[in-house]
Amino acid sequence: MKKLVFLIFFNVWVVGLAQESKEQSVIDVNYFRGNISLHNNGILHLIKGHPEGVIIGWNKKTFGEESWQERYGFPDYGASFIYQNLKNETLGNNYGVYAHYNFYFLKRMFMFRVGQGIALTTNPYHKIDNHKNIAFGSKLLSSTYLMFNFKKERIFGNFGLQAGVSLIHYSNANVKAPNTSINVVTLNAGVTYNLEEVDNVYQSTDNSENFTEPIKYNVVFRTGINESDIIGSGQFPFYVFSGYADKRLSYKSSIQFGTDVFFSKFLKEFIKYESVAFPDRNIDENTDYKRVGLFAGHELFINKMSVETQAGYYVYYPYDFEDRVYFRVGLKRYFGKKWFGTASVKSHGTAAEAVEFGVGIRL
Numbered sequence: 001m002k003k004l005v006f007l008i009f010f011n012v013w014v015v016g017l018a019q020e021s022k023e024q025s026v027i028d029v030n031y032f033r034g035n036i037s038l039h040n041n042g043i044l045h046l047i048k049g050h051p052e053g054v055i056i057g058w059n060k061k062t063f064g065e066e067s068w069q070e071r072y073g074f075p076d077y078g079a080s081f082i083y084q085n086l087k088n089e090t091l092g093n094n095y096g097v098y099a100h101y102n103f104y105f106l107k108r109m110f111m112f113r114v115g116q117g118i119a120l121t122t123n124p125y126h127k128i129d130n131h132k133n134i135a136f137g138s139k140l141l142s143s144t145y146l147m148f149n150f151k152k153e154r155i156f157g158n159f160g161l162q163a164g165v166s167l168i169h170y171s172n173a174n175v176k177a178p179n180t181s182i183n184v185v186t187l188n189a190g191v192t193y194n195l196e197e198v199d200n201v202y203q204s205t206d207n208s209e210n211f212t213e214p215i216k217y218n219v220v221f222r223t224g225i226n227e228s229d230i231i232g233s234g235q236f237p238f239y240v241f242s243g244y245a246d247k248r249l250s251y252k253s254s255i256q257f258g259t260d261v262f263f264s265k266f267l268k269e270f271i272k273y274e275s276v277a278f279p280d281r282n283i284d285e286n287t288d289y290k291r292v293g294l295f296a297g298h299e300l301f302i303n304k305m306s307v308e309t310q311a312g313y314y315v316y317y318p319y320d321f322e323d324r325v326y327f328r329v330g331l332k333r334y335f336g337k338k339w340f341g342t343a344s345v346k347s348h349g350t351a352a353e354a355v356e357f358g359v360g361i362r363l
Contacts, residue, residue, distance in 0.1 A: 023060055025195045026076070026153065030055040032166055034186030036086070039350065043135055043180050049087030051184050053094075055147070055166070056081045057113075059102055064203030068303045071251060074202055076102035080115055082145065082168065084184070090132045091182070092123025094170060096143045101302070111162065113147040116331065119170055125178055127231070134178040137231075141170045142345070142355055153192050163189040173345050173352040174226045176235060181352070213248035218258070220244075220342065222358030228270040236265035238354060246299065246362075256297035260312060263290055264354075271319055292316035293326060306332045308344065322348035330356070338362050 033052040038044065057080035062069040069075065082096045098117030104110065124136045149164030166188050171181035222240040227233055244258020268289040275285035295312030310328040317324055330344020342358045 024063075024200055025061065025078075026059045026192050027195065028055075028057045028059065028162065028190055028192045030057075030147075030162070030166075030188045030190030032186040032188035034166075034184055037183040037185055039183055040180050043182070045132060046088055046091055046135055046182070051084055051086045051186070053082060053084035055145075055188065055190070057100065061199070063200045064205060066303065067205045068251070068301075070203070070205050072302065073104050073108075075104065078102075080117075082119070082143075084168065086182070086184075090123065090130060091135060092121055092133075094122070094141070094143075095120045096141075096170075098143070098145065109150060109152070111147070111149045111151045111164075113145075113149070115145045115147075117143055119143040121170070125231075135180050135182045136170065136172065137176040137178045137227075138172045141172050143171075144169045147188065149188070151192070153194060158194040158197070160192040160194070161190075162192055163187075171352055173347075173355040174229070175224070175355060177227045177229055177231045177233070179229075179352070211248070211251045213254075215245050215247050217363045218242075218244050218246060218256075218360055219363075220358050220360035222342070222344070222356040224354055224356050226264075226266055226354040228266050228273075230270065230273060233266070233269060233273065236269060238262070238264040238266065240356060240358070242360075244295070244297070252301055254299045254301070256295075256299060256308075256310065258295055258297075260293045260295060261290070262293070265289075267291075267319065267321060270321070288318040290316070290318075295326075295328070297328075299332070304334045306334070308332055308342070322351060322353070325349075326353075328356075 031054055033050050036047045057078060059076040059078040061076050062074050064070045078100060080098045080100050084094045096117050096119030098115035100113050100115035103112045119141045121136045121139055121141055123130055124139050125133045145168040147166040149162040151162040153160035155161055166186045168184045172179050220242040225235045225237050227235045241261045242258060244256050246254045246256045248254040271287050271289055272285045275283040291314050293312040293314045295310045297308060297310030300307045308330045312326045314324045326348050328344050328346045330342055332340050332342045334340045338361050340360050344356045345352055346354050346356055
C-alpha cells in the first residue's frame, strides 16, 4: 500500500508541476483493450480475457527554443500513468508511472510515443498463495510502453481525438525469480485537451552545419542485484566495469567499441547449484564465474538524454550460461560535458539477465 501511495503521489506531483508551468501543455486520456502476447509457452495459463485499462498523459510541447527540438520534428515530452486490469486473478492489476517522448510524422497527424517507468503489480508470485504467477516475481517492475496513434488536436475547442495501437511490457529483468514477463498488445482511443487557447509558433534554426567530435574514451561502472531462474536461490549483487571509445558522427549519433568485465555473484552460486543438482554433467563447482565481452554500440542523442544500444560477444566464457551473445539497451543522462548516469537492461536474446544502474565519465 505504501508503494501505491508513493506512485499516486508521484503522478500528482508531476501533474502539479505541469499546471505551474507557463509552457504549452496537452493532457490526454486513453482507454485501451487488448491481449497478452504468447511470447513464452510457460505463460499460456495466464492468458485469459482481454486486459483493459487507461493511460493518462501530460505532454509539454516544444517549439524550437533549443536546436535539438527542430532536429526531431518538435517532439513533446512529459509523464504518464497507466492502470491496467490484466483480467486474471493470478496476475492482478498493474499501476505504472512513466517519463515519455512523443515524436510526430506526416504533418503531425501521426504520433509515436515511447515511455519508460516503473510499475506496481498487486499480486506477484508467492510460493504458497500465488505459485501460478511466473510472470512477476516482485511487486515492483520495470515497464516500457509504445504507442502509435492518429492524432488531431483542437477539433472541438481545446478538445481533440486520438486512436491507435499500444504495446505495454512488464518485467523485473530477473531482479527476483520468476520473471517470464508480460507483453500486452492493445487498441486504444482517447481525447486530448490543450491547456492553452492558442499554440506558439514553431521556430526554425539553421541546423545545416555538420557536427563531429574526435574519438572520446569512456569508463563506466554498473551495478545492481539479480537472481538466477531457480526460484528461491537468492538475490546477489553484480558489478560491471566497462571501457570503450566512441566517435560522434553527427548531432544525433555516435558509434562505440569497447569491452565489459562482468562479476555476477548469482552465477557463482548457480554454478555451485548445478554441480550438485546435476552430477552427471561433471560441472566443477570452482569454475570461474567471471565473463569478459567485446561490444559494438550506437548512441542516439536527444538533448541531454540519449538511448544506447549495444551488442556484445563473450571472449572469456568459462561457464556456458544462456548464450555467448548479449545485448544492452539503456538510457543515459549527461551532467555537464563529461559525467553521465545510465540505466540499462542486459539480456541474451529475449531473456533478460539484469537491470543495470551506473555512472561514467567521458574523457
